[in-house]
Amino acid sequence: MSNITKLLTPHIQDLGGFNARRILPHxxxxxxxxxxxxxxxxxATFPPGTGVDVRPHPHIxxxxxxYLFEGALLHxxxxxxxxxxxxxxxxxxTAGKGIVHSERTPESDRDVESTLHAIQVWVALPEEAEEIEPSFAHYSCDDIPNWTANGVKIALICRQAL
Structure with a gap:
């Protein structure tokens, strides 16, 4: 018996050398x-001399x-x-009242064939927090809870579980 109740087909967007599959909104x-x-x-795999070049853009x-499975990005x-x-x-x-950022393949990874495999989720802030000061935090692999259950490796990248 499957616990899957609904399968959503993502919208596929070419971002210049790699695809983003956007499942939400649907x-x-x-x-x-x-x-x-x-x-x-x-x-995605990028030949030497190329990579991801998401130019500066705003969020509010x-x-x-x-979260990356493979590759590297420079924020x-x-x-x-x-x-x-x-x-x-x-x-x-956290964009809050506004931030501009870019994401690119680091220069050190552009000399050789490189890869990118990741997820990115956009989280709605509670209404009372929408206009807070922007911030940025990086959490290393050692900061991320990991465990294996039923043969599946799980990484808890935000909030809490179980």
């Missing part, structure tokens, strides 16, 4: 809990949570944060 679900957007990035009134933002994220780590950017 025709049937504008949100699930506090999740506004749910994007599955890649998997939400937070983004980025830069208008707060002055510059942080590389690698597999197993989490970047949590």
């Amino acid at each position: 025709d049937e679900y504008s949100m699930v809990g506090s999740f506004i957007f749910f994007d599955h990035l890649g998997p 009134n939400l937070a983004t949570v980025t 830069r933002d208008s707060l002055g944060s510059v942080r590389e994220i690698r597999p197993g780590a989490v970047n949590w950017m």
